[in-house]
Amino acid sequence: MRVWLIRLMALIRKEMLAILKDPSSRALLFAPALMQALLFGYGATYDLTNAPFAVLDQSRSAPSREILARIEGTGVLRRIATLESSDQIAAQIDSGAALMVITFPPDFAARLAAGTEAPMQVILDGRNSATAGAAGGQIAAIVARYNADLGHAPPVEVVRRAWFNPNYESRWNLMPAMIASLSMLQTLMLAALSVAREREQGTFDQLLVTPLSPLQILIGKALPSIFIGLVQSTIIFLIILFWFRIPIAGSVGLLYLGLLTFTTASVGIGLSISAVSLSMQQAMLYTFMLIMPLMLLSGLLTPVGNMPEVLQWATYANPLRFGIDTVRRVYLEGASFTDIAPNFLPLLAVAAVTLPLAAWLFRHRLS
Template identity: 65%
Template structure:
């Protein structure tokens, strides 16, 4: 901690606690120091320190590994100068990256595309589907039917959800068979999470559509929304590394939870129980955005 690069978040006494702090994202890495560490150094012998990295974000893990290596190298030089240790003595690092053994950037990035590309597609489809009909005047014909605004919106949402899941399937096949990235979790769990995520994304798209009178407005609103959603999703920069204000803002971002589900199931082998904390906020978004879109339609048309 003295170098200002790292902050100690916990002191673990049991190796089984390592998985907990890594999985929950509380720690970027864990340094495991053996019990005989000090005694072996005092005897002029080599000893090993295990560095367990969170490989879900390969860039951050690579930087952390480099910094730790530099710190250990400096510590070794200090030991040799102060205690006259031989060149073969000192501390050696044994690195182990969980969920991404070789710290390949594509392992971290590709699963996130399942959610991010689907978000763009579903937002556009949902936003343009209603705006186009309103622009052409055919939406007025739907309003004279016995259907309620909510029923009309559900009918518009179903095709967008199906297209989003189809696109997710195509991306999933490319990741698995073209890029040869193995899937650690259950395909059923992944699709359940993607279904809830896609419905939430469609709800946002329909809300944007309710605010739009023309297709141009719908496209403009969509592109204005997509970039902040991508930047605040944790796809490139971990959410915990963002300023606190932005961390709070990410709770209103469906892509944050879609990325977490895709990475968690695909790379970590997360179970249904593991992704429930991500499904809950997505379900809240669905419960808010769909009624909001229906209310906006009623309000604008009234």
Template identity: 75%
Template structure:
């Protein structure tokens, strides 16, 4: 028991030292939080999307010549790719919830009969509002296809679209972008802080002092990891508060589940940062390695473009990117109200990354200490 208390006390002392090193300089204090706040506001007001690929599912209850022609026109655009043909309305939720389809085209059984009698025939689009701008563009594309169909067949009868967006009723683009920033912006700072932690010790000449302390490599690892995680969680909280109360984007899911996911995600990010820090001899090297990592991590995360739009080889590579699963987890919990069972798949890759990078960092520390 006494040895355990000493072990914890030593880790606490190292954590305190790290926190003091982070906050003792006023410039550092501003850099810890101002970039995250500024970028959250900029992304909230300035982010846009383009449509290049729109997977969709079909529920054709009419099975008529008219519905077949409309679906053929959609398939012929090169943008809409049919991923499923449904047989019941109960199957729609599964397509949207899992992200298999960006939209579902639902054609009622009286579709052709209404056209034949000169009445307007409704065609329902059910959109995934979590990809708001993409969904809005997809809806506009469908409208253009139907306008061409109406023009081909004369002014009357006409087909009109009834649109319903799930998880984002007004298809506001910031509803899609902003929740993802809870993970993305905090990762940038967390990765940098963790990567600079040991490199800073070497440049300041305090790493040799660390070597002569009774701290073990595991204690050094924990002492270096927890302050970076703490800062990352604080930054995520600041961004969360901006999203919730400044932009007033309502949250549908559990705050506790959101923070559990953020804790695991931040742990994986810190593991990558500490591994970079352990192999970097100077702060300049650590910053260079970190900048080299941040851009691919961002581009392959699904933050700006859906992962499904990427080539297959890149989709496979994203499985080692913790930001991909952090972004997906935050979006689903925040917008969709997903439960633990819905997002458990996201926890597994994050834990796997942490399970690889943290022991790797400890091994590198041990070699540096030996």
């Protein structure tokens, strides 16, 4: 047993050194994760922060001015132009200068005073339906409040309360997902290259003639990649917690347990790719081919629930789906172990298939 451990430790140490000393894999380790976390943290948002709009106010009345003032008062909508005629609307929207044009008809104030329906028009740039939807929702909410203040309250009021993310900040949704997805991007690649690189450089044969058993090789190859994956996750986690100040609701221990399981499954996939590939180029190609669907079908950008049924089933083989879900639920919702226990099953299943497969392939994929 002691000798068994000596052998394993020697391999783990070598793997760590090989990763840390190889300029090309070292470059992959921390800088890209850090950079992307910051860049995407600011850049990847669905929230309106400074959405430009134009106004065509043909009513020029107190109510229209009041509504406009309320719109501008949100701080996230910015008036960039005041139009004189409806001919000018197209140019504003077509050029993308304004996300929306708000129009008040000449009889707006009169109708409102008469107690009839007083329509105002909102024209939205639908080239990004998500932004358009958000802006439309904002206006609707402002108008509803205005109506209520005027005493036009509906008979039934819907009181809305959002759990976990009270202000609907999309960053809260995206950033924790990056703890899983950004680190997966690179751990998968590291694991996929680990055996392929040795094959290409001829050192793998040298490894196979040593007394190291397939299990030792598997552990020795998997642990460093898992470790580095967790370090990357930690970097992103800390950025989210302290830089973007998104409060964590759940237990850090459970978060890491989820990440560990998720990373192990990813590394299993990576090592399987690596064991199948004969060259680094092949390994990179396979990884790339795999990463795209894994990312797209993970719920990172759009929810899994919006996919067609068939694709939803396909996502059960995708560790990233459950990785992201676990991180989001623990981080934002404070989920307990029993809440997210079902997530562990697919992750463990992927690991249980890919890791033994990789170990078997080490020795049997030779010629």
